[in-house]
Amino acid sequence: MEAQKKYGIRGFPAILFISPDGGVIKNHSGYMPPDNFLPVMEDVLKKETEFQEKLAKYEENPDDVKLNREIAILFLQRQQIEKALPISKKMPDDVELNREIGFYYLGKNQIDEALQISEKMPDDVKLNSRIAITYLKHRAMEFQQKIELALSFSNKVIEKDPKNSTGLLPNLHIEIGLAYAMQLQIQAGKEGVDVSELAENAVMHFQKIVDNYPKSNVYDRSQYYLGITYSLNKQYDKSIEALEKLINHTGDDQMKQAATRQLERVKGLAAEAGETSDN
Secondary structure, three states, rough: OHHHHHHOOOOOOEEEEEOOOOEEEEEEEOOOHHHHHHHHHHHHHHHHHHHHHHHHHHHHHOOHHHHHHHHHHHHHHHOOHHHHHHHHOOOOOOHHHHHHHHHHHHHOHHHHHHHHHHHHHOOOHHHHHHHHHHHOOOOOHHHHHHHHHHHHHHHEEEEEEEEOOOOHHHHHHHHHHHHHHHHHHHHHHOOOOOOOOHHHHHHHHHHHHHOOOOOOOHHHHHHHHHHHHHHHHHHHHHHHHHHHHHHOOOOOOOHHHHHHHHHHHHHHHHHHHOOOHOO
């Protein structure tokens, strides 16, 4: 587990190429057939050669700001933060480097350390977006706590980038919508629990993508989740409308098949609800 955390291993099997000083040159997850191994080895050798060449330039020009930043970021990518941090101390106000350090900590789920970086640059849209999404995906945190923390950072992103110049808003909206929708799914089957607010919030975020970001890579997913959210809230007509719209416009065959299956399920639920009300 320690090696898994240190080297950022996300699944098994995993193949790691490690430099003599412990840097991760390449991390490959999943099975690799023998025929594919040689090109990977060649890529590893190329990457390590390029890194060593850049490191030599850095050692010759230790005051070059650009080289300092590039080498520090490469150390972060190689999972060697202990080598990146001394460089960052030479340039404590460098936004790009601080952001990458924040990303590194978030990737390790070290949120407190990332928040310390955020305090240096509280209006950084990219870091705030990543922090918000990290909170949303935090499994050990209660829903209300993580949604409040996530919204405190996502609101900064929306305020600073209302026109989506960074391209981050669609993904941020879908992650927030999913957090509400998943909580809705948990609570929907419980007797006496009012889930209307959860449903409204999930719908609001999915609908923002549908209305404002039709060219985003999460547009189809947002319509799909919109249909599911409506069905969880027993708004079957709206669910059917959203799923039929998705089926008619999507060019993704897998998405079309998934939406078709959901549509059949929702029509069945709608029919059952109609029979119950008639009785």
